[in-house]
Amino acid sequence: GENVEQHPSTLSVQEGDSAVIKCTYSDSASNYFPWYKQELGKRPQLIIDIRSNVGEKKDQRIAVTLNKTAKHFSLHITETQPEDSAVYFCAAITGNQFYFGTGTSLTVIP
Amino acid sequence: KAGVTQTPRYLIKTRGQQVTLSCSPISGHRSVSWYQQTPGQGLQFLFEYFSETQRNKGNFPGRFSGRQFSNSRSEMNVSTLELGDSALYLCASSLDGSLEIDEQFFGPGTRLTVL
Numbered sequence: 001g002e003n004v005e006q007h008p009s010t011l012s013v014q015e016g017d018s019a020v021i022k023c024t025y026s027d028s029a030s031n032y033f034p035w036y037k038q039e040l041g042k043r044p045q046l047i048i049d050i051r052s053n054v055g056e057k058k059d060q061r062i063a064v065t066l067n068k069t070a071k072h073f074s075l076h077i078t079e080t081q082p083e084d085s086a087v088y089f090c091a092a093i094t095g096n097q098f099y100f101g102t103g104t105s106l107t108v109i110p
Numbered sequence: 111k112a113g114v115t116q117t118p119r120y121l122i123k124t125r126g127q128q129v130t131l132s133c134s135p136i137s138g139h140r141s142v143s144w145y146q147q148t149p150g151q152g153l154q155f156l157f158e159y160f161s162e163t164q165r166n167k168g169n170f171p172g173r174f175s176g177r178q179f180s181n182s183r184s185e186m187n188v189s190t191l192e193l194g195d196s197a198l199y200l201c202a203s204s205l206d207g208s209l210e211i212d213e214q215f216f217g218p219g220t221r222l223t224v225l
Contacts, residue, residue: 045155046154046155
């Protein structure tokens with residue numbers, strides 16, 4: 001089956017700096033890669049996603065890049081704000097199955 | 111442990127009809143979330159149920175509703191089906207939903223086609 005690895009497990013940045021979270025996957029059949037943000041005590045929420053036929057997607061301060069050849073995708077958050085502090089999960093989808101990364105706990109230091 | 115199960119796996123309906131989808135969470139899980147997955151919109155959160163109460167709701171019209179039973183099983187209902195409702199509907203269960211890191215387990219989904 002699919003194996004998704006996510007790094008780093010924890011990340012601390014100063015407010016205003018950028019944060020990058022990376023994921024790798026193993027199954028070349030995976031064709032959809034969502035990112036979820038989970039704030040403390042709240043449900044994970046999809047923040048951005050990318051399909052296998054797209055190399056990059058942006059949404060305001062958040063961007064995701066996908067390298068199908070290398071089987072890795074990354075989440076980029078620019079101009080970080082304290083409210084960006086949360087756990088971020090990547091996922092790779094194969095068929096109907098979601099394979100999640102282990103999560104990155106991002107702390108934005110004011 | 112058995113995983114999250116959803117029934118039916120495939121469903122074909124016509125516009126105007128209504129449909130009920132079922133989700134059985136992992137034993138012991140009390141939180142059930144529903145998502146709609148479409149090629150154009152990706153995965154969109156519909157709602158989440160916890161202890162038979164809707165705790166969170168996404169931005170979907172009132173035609174989409176759900177409920178949860180005392181055994182944590184959940185149903186989702188869509189009334190007055192539209193062509194755009196064709197999608198894969200996923201539910202996901204988790205233990206509690208209020209933990210800092212609460213792993214979410216998704217079911218295989220119900221693929222709904224509206225003709």
